[in-house]
Amino acid sequence: xxxxxxxxxxxxxxxxxxxxxxxxxxxxxxxxxxxxxxxxxxxxxxxxxxxxxx
Amino acid sequence: xxxxxxxxxxxxxxxxxxxxxxxxxxxxxxxxxxxxxxxxxxxxxxxxxxxxxxxxxxxxxxxxxxxxxxxxxxxxxxxxxxxxxxxxxxxxxxxxxxxxxxxxxxxxxxxxxxxxxxxxxxxxxxxxxxxxxxxxxxxxxxxxxxxxxxxxxxxxxxxxxxxxxxxxxxxxxxxxxxxxxxxxxxxxxxxxxxxxxxxxxxxxxxxxxxxxxxxxxxxxxxxxxxxxxxxxxxxxxxxxxxxxxxxxxxxxxxxxxxxxxxxxxxxxxxxxxxxxxxxxxxxxxxxxxxxxxxxxxxxxxxxxxxxxxxxxxxxxxxxxxxxxxxxxxxxxxxxxxxxxxxxxxxxxxxxxxxxxxxxxxxxxxxxxxxxxxxxxxxxxxxxxxxxx
Numbered sequence: 001x002x003x004x005x006x007x008x009x010x011x012x013x014x015x016x017x018x019x020x021x022x023x024x025x026x027x028x029x030x031x032x033x034x035x036x037x038x039x040x041x042x043x044x045x046x047x048x049x050x051x052x053x054x
Numbered sequence: 055x056x057x058x059x060x061x062x063x064x065x066x067x068x069x070x071x072x073x074x075x076x077x078x079x080x081x082x083x084x085x086x087x088x089x090x091x092x093x094x095x096x097x098x099x100x101x102x103x104x105x106x107x108x109x110x111x112x113x114x115x116x117x118x119x120x121x122x123x124x125x126x127x128x129x130x131x132x133x134x135x136x137x138x139x140x141x142x143x144x145x146x147x148x149x150x151x152x153x154x155x156x157x158x159x160x161x162x163x164x165x166x167x168x169x170x171x172x173x174x175x176x177x178x179x180x181x182x183x184x185x186x187x188x189x190x191x192x193x194x195x196x197x198x199x200x201x202x203x204x205x206x207x208x209x210x211x212x213x214x215x216x217x218x219x220x221x222x223x224x225x226x227x228x229x230x231x232x233x234x235x236x237x238x239x240x241x242x243x244x245x246x247x248x249x250x251x252x253x254x255x256x257x258x259x260x261x262x263x264x265x266x267x268x269x270x271x272x273x274x275x276x277x278x279x280x281x282x283x284x285x286x287x288x289x290x291x292x293x294x295x296x297x298x299x300x301x302x303x304x305x306x307x308x309x310x311x312x313x314x315x316x317x318x319x320x321x322x323x324x325x326x327x328x329x330x331x332x333x334x335x336x337x338x339x340x341x342x343x344x345x346x347x348x349x350x351x352x353x354x355x356x357x358x359x360x361x362x363x364x365x366x367x368x369x370x371x372x373x374x375x376x377x378x379x380x381x382x383x384x385x386x387x388x389x390x391x392x393x394x395x396x397x398x399x400x401x402x403x404x405x406x407x408x409x410x411x412x413x414x415x416x417x418x419x420x421x422x423x424x425x426x427x428x429x430x431x432x433x434x435x436x437x438x439x440x441x442x
Contacts, residue, residue, distance in 0.1 A: 007120070008071070008101050008347055009376075010111060038431070042103065042376050044351050048075070 004030045004049040009042035013049065063088030064361060065150065065162060067140050067305075068170035069097045070193070072334030072350050074126060076168060079358035081130050087362075089132040092152055092162065095193055097123025097136035103347055105197045106221035107378040109229035115198035135162075143167070143309035145327050166329055166361060169306060169317055173299035173335035173345060178213060182275035188213070188293045191222070204292060206230060211280055211290035213272065215242040217377060219296035220255065224379040227262040234265040234288050236272055236280075243377070246386050248397035248408045251423050258382035258404065299345055301336045316343045321367040321441070323357045333357055341370060341440040342391060348373040349440070372437030374420075374430045382423055385430035387437055389419030401426055 001015040013019070013033075018026040022040065024033055030049065037046050064080070066073045069091050077089055091097070098119035104111060108118055123134040135152070141159070142151040149163045175190035189200045204210075207230050212223055215237035227233045237244070241252025242259065256266055267282055274281040280288045301316035312318045312326040316338030323331045323339070333353040335345045344350075349370055359366035377384035382404055389395065389410040395418055399408045405424035409417040420433050 007099075008103055008351075009378075010101070010104065043348050043374060043431075045355075047079070047355070048351055 001029045003052040005052050006039045006042060006044060007048050007050055008044045009039060011039050011041040012052065063090060063164065064166045064168065065089075065164035066091045066168045066170055067093075067150075068172055068334070068336075069093035069095055069099075069123070069126075069134065069136070070170060070172050070334065071102055071347060072170035072172070072354060073168070074099055075351055075354035076170060076333065076357055077126075077130050077132050079355050080361060081132075083358055083362040085131065089130070090162065090164075091132060091134045092138050092140055092150070093123075093134065093136055094139040095136065095195060097126065097134045098194055099126050100194050102193070103378070105191055105194070106218050107225045107380075108197070109225045110378075110380060115194060115201055118194060118197065140305060143305055143330075145309055145311075145330065148329065164329075166331065168357070168361075169325070169330065169332040169336055170334050171302040171305065171332075171336040173301045175295065176298040176300055178295040178297055180272050180275055186275045186277055186293055188275070188295045190295045191218075192299070200292075200294065204231075207232065208291040209289060210234070211236070211288060211293040212296065213237075213293065214296040214298070215239060215244070215266065215268065216296065216298065217243060217246065217375070220259065221378045222294060222296055223259055223264050224262065224381050227259070227264045228380065232263070232265075234267065234290065235259070236267045236270055236282065236288075238269060238271050240269050242266075242268075243384075243386070246375075246388055247384075247421050248399055250397075250399045251384070251406050251408055251421050254404055254406065254423055255379065255382050255384065258379070262381045299335060301338065301343055301345075303336065306330075306332070306336075314338055322360050322365055323353055323368060331357060331361070339368060339370075339441065344370075344440070346373065346375050348375075368441055370440035372419075372434045372439060374434050376430075383427050384421065384423045385427045386421045387419050387430070387434055390438065390440075393418045397421075 004013045018024045018028045099121040100118045123136040127134040137155040139153045140150050149161045175192050209232045212235045220242045242255045270282045273283045303313045306317045307313040317332040334350045356366045356368045374385045374387040395412040397408045398411045407426045408421040410419035
């Protein structure tokens, strides 16, 4: 599963860790996060994340 | 110069977060319509909010650039004309006069034009400012110029303790620079924070080694030294001004578009010309100019839908602004301009919650510091929308 990075603030979503504080369990693929989720650091939407290449 | 089908295409002026986010969102909905981005900058994709905490991110001007203009062009299947400056807009002919990197001029036709021009730093006028280079950082080129020759441990005079000034103060002090901040306001973020939280931020910055001269202005600037209005002398190596932004409106105003503080747009982000739209820092919606990243991203998404055939009214929920001051993290959701009320502050020391509350007890805005920042998403849902 790919990590995703916020294009605005560089926050990285790591599916291995999930976001338990947002109710997203460890092991949740980025694609499976609800569309209403937003960046925990800067608040931009899920659409403003890009896959981390490599 | 213009391709035969470009007359039906979309031309975007500006390659900041506004222009590039619009292009990206547009391409999610429409792979075919030609898109040309014209930018006076180098066209690198970068995040402007990161400029004021680049040290903390371990970044410099080069590594802040996430992609080159050429990479963005390929990825989004668009044309990016970097180092091209739009000098005139001819709305009757639906074309732009553009100055090329070699200084020559060319015409570029548009079907739909989007102004994503951003804003200019507010000029800093003080006696002696012609004797000193006062930097301002508003784009990647500015940041490169600022970092170039900034000697490790050097003394920085920072003018302005607003959002960007406070972020820069934190970032530079954290990286070992000797930072002195001057601002006429009595506490940092004077227009956004109640006193209790402002004083905590001042204390946090001071704890990091920042010297604050609040309630003070510079009376005289000279090479290597400034004198404040109370006579205090400050020695510095480099000066940085962060005293706010002015929307870039001249191109639009000269073309006869309706302009106030920014380029006036309706709920579809359409200017007074139905073929010309504007978003981001240069635009002024019914909610006023909103020079923050969250409204800009919402605008880009709504405009992408509108321009691909689904007219979409801009809606903006309450949008908290994250203040990137790691010495004391903050989130602020300003009350609507002109709102009547008072701040009610709870919590203690660094961890505080301030609610801007009307006489009947309704909260219209908030400011959170320290651990209280965790409440910002939940609180934002209770605040009035910027645009219903």
